[in-house]
Amino acid sequence: MTLAPLRDFVTTVTRLVEQTADEARLLPDVRAALARLVGRDDWLPDELAQPHPQFYRQYLLHADPLGRFSVVSFVWGPGQATPIHDHTVWGLIGMLRGAEWSQAWGPVADGRLQPQGAPLRLEPGQVEAVSPTLGDIHRVSNAFDDRTSISIHVYGAHIGTVQRWVYAEDGTRKPFVSGYSNDWLPNLWTGPTPAPALPRMSGAAVRAALRERREIALIDVRDEDPFAQAHPLFAVQMSPDRIDADAPWRLPRRDVPVVVYDDGNEAGGRADAAARRLQALGYTAVFRLDGDLPGWRDGVRGEPPGELFRDVNVPSKAFGELVEHEAGTPSLPADEVKALLDAQADVVVLDARRWDEYQTMNIPGGISVPGAELVLRVRELAPDPSTRVIVNCAGRTRSLIGAQSLVNAGIPNPVAALRNGTIGWTLAGHALERGQSRRHPDAVTPASRAAARAAAQSLAERAGAVRLDAAGLAEWLRGANEAGGRTVYLWDVRTPAEYAAGHLAGFGHAPGGQLVQETDVYAAVRGARIVLTDIGGPDVDPDNIGIRSAMTAHWLAQMGWQVGWLAEVAPDAAVATGAWQPSALQAPVTERLPLPAANRYRRPYEGTDNPQAAMQAYLDWEFGLVAQLARDGTHGFRVLKPA
CATH class of the missing domain: 2.60.120.10 (Jelly Rolls)
Known part of the structure; x- marks a missing residue:
């Protein structure tokens, strides 16, 4: 050679x-x-x-x-x-x-x-x-x-x-x-x-950027299971073999500061490989976290230590706990809900999870209404204002956010979250249904739609979300394409079927409830802008605009994001069809790619065969998140109190 x-x-x-x-x-x-x-x-x-x-x-x-x-x-x-x-x-x-x-x-x-x-x-x-x-x-x-x-x-x-x-x-x-x-x-x-040595960024500098709302992405390059055992609040998991597929859509700007770390036990091998790969993809501000995870935990060179969190989707889960703590979200224990159902009381149970999760197991009689759909569709499912509405998920977050969405929107019905979701139901010794297909009706009356629209847009305005017209969207996008500009994520929050039938070109798919639940997946750059739409194209019925997008925006704004919901589009706006393809730079991938069993974190709230001790430990962990947020000090959350 x-x-x-x-x-x-x-x-x-x-x-x-x-x-x-x-x-x-x-x-x-x-x-x-x-x-x-x-x-x-x-x-x-x-x-x-x-x-x-x-x-x-x-x-x-x-x-x-x-x-x-x-x-x-x-x-x-x-x-x-x-x-x-x-x-x-x-x-x-x-x-x-x-x-x-x-x-x-x-x-x-x-x-x-x-x-x-x-x-x-x-x-x-x-x-x-x-x-x-x-x-x-x-x-x-x-x-x-x-x-x-x-x-x-x-x-x-x-x-x-x-x-x-x-x-x-x-x-x-x-x-x-x-x-x-x-x-x-x-x-x-x-x-x-x-190659030159990678520059370092201290944990203190990362925390300062988070507190000051400057754009930054903190990337944990370990596999999902070790990541779930301990990581900083706003860290996102992206192992080196996922960078080529995930970085283009999760880190859309190549000049955003990206800080990578591993557990410090591989002499930097995995973190260095991930950082070099990001550089190879054109990222120009890639750093190693000084001291890796141990440096964050213990502090280096005299800087204070940082807080570590367990599990996945932690920013959203911690926010849900803060919402209950500050807004007083009403909830009912499993035994009380079971007694209402057994007595055939005037009660409806709405399951706020994804459709596939609902089909795995559900509260008996429950109806699938994913989170972003609740405010739009609840009046069709509980038209009598005396009907009690119970919102559930597998654990706590989507139950709390879903119930508080209905409270914030001012529906006249009594509302409560099922305390601790299907985990609480199982721990109370009650049986779950499996393989059910009950779901919300597609049709919504004009009166229900108008009430939902007025409530959602009022809430979005109160929370500080921005109403964007076509010109406003164009301005945000121009900033995203300029040197030194802001990262902008574009998400369509409607149902998978609606998105596949027709969506605005350039918008990915993130059903609103899941976006609030998994912000670390859909917006890896903390400090970025997020644009939400429920518009399928220029010829959409205006009465359908600004309900699910505005409702989702009101939650993201409370979570510290600069978020806008799209109120109109240009008459010549391009429309695409089909399922979401996360990256135009790579072959299509699905939204949830399977991980090898050895590398995947088994969620205590998924499935029906988890040990009860693991379920209870998970609930105990969630109860402690509010205190952890206070110790961490980087979250920037602000809970909107009901009017």
Whole structure:
């Protein structure tokens, strides 16, 4: 193995770009030099030719110091492909090993993209050119389903610094900056150059950013089970093998401060690997947490220690406990609710969890009404104001938030949370139903809708959420795309079926109740902005707008987020269909990917076969969260009292 061919190629291209920047004059000579380079296969270091089992990799081979060109190796595992994308600068692709397909795409009259011509197959030694003048949008894929292919790309800029675009077939696009998979460079004259040491950020500095509402993401790179045993309040779990799939949608801005840590027992190996991978994806402000988890727990260099929390989705669970503590959310114990049901009292039980959770087990007679739907649909399910409404979940949080939603919205019925949810029901010795299919009706009367809308929007305003029109949304999005701007998350809070039938392009799917329950999943950057919508498209019935989105916004605002709910959209707003695909940069993934059993945290409140001691311990932990919040001091929660 010798780097001499690569060194000669870089020397040649350097001389060429010094002579001219004119693409028409430059490309033929660079093409000829690249053809010579890929005409032999004895120079690419093995470390820069390794595939990933799920995603293609891009390794930086050389970056011109003046940013005039860069050279990378693209390594394709079997069957891997890019999304449709552009380059914005000239580029040449030379095939080194295997083969790849390149399919050009272009816009048609209605703005959609369609394939342009037949796909081009590149074999070893062949070279293809792309540029804004020649044709800049294409999709590339490995021609083989059973072997690795490698191509060498040369770009007319340092491609890891260039904002480019990925496209959907409907013509909508999202910005991205490509990154690199290597943490060392094949220095062409003196040998490998190690990557610089990662900068450190202290726990005290992280806590200061949280208190001051500055954007920051604190990433725990351990597996889910150890993460659930102890972590800082606003830490989010993202193991290294999930970064490629999850970082693009969970950390949408590449310049946000990202602080990673592990348990300190791996000599930094896992945290370093995750940090380098984030850098390779284009993140420019990646830090290691000074002292890792032990440093947070104990403090380093004289700084005070930080609080550690158990379980998952802790910010939301702690907030739910604070709501009960400060707002006095009414609740009833399991025995009392069971007695009401046995007596066939005028009572309705509404299950605020996801549909799949409800089907696993439910309170007898309970009806599935996921959290964001409660205020909209409760009047259809309990039209008599004397009917008692009981809201339940598996544990406490969604019961409390759901019941308090109805109290805040001012429904006339007596309302209570089922104290401790299905856990409390089980600990009291009562049986649960399984496999039920009762769910809220889709139809809502105009009177019910109007009452829900007025209540939700009044609450959102009182809580400090922002009403956004099309111009306001555009302003927030402009800020998200500017250097030094704010991260903006876009979430459609309606039901899965409504979202799949038609949603505003660019909005992901986060049913409102789950968004409040799992803010650490859906908004990993603390201090970011969140835009919520319940609009499926420009032709939506205006009476359906601003109920579920405003109701969800009133909770997120109390949790310290700057949140807006979308009241209208432009008449030409693009609409997409289908289930949510979290990242346009990667292959579609589901909302909840399975984890290996050894790595997954078994929630005490899921299923029906958990030990009762574990259930009781979980409840005891939840009861202590308010005190933990006070000790931690970073939460920024503010509970809205009922009017």
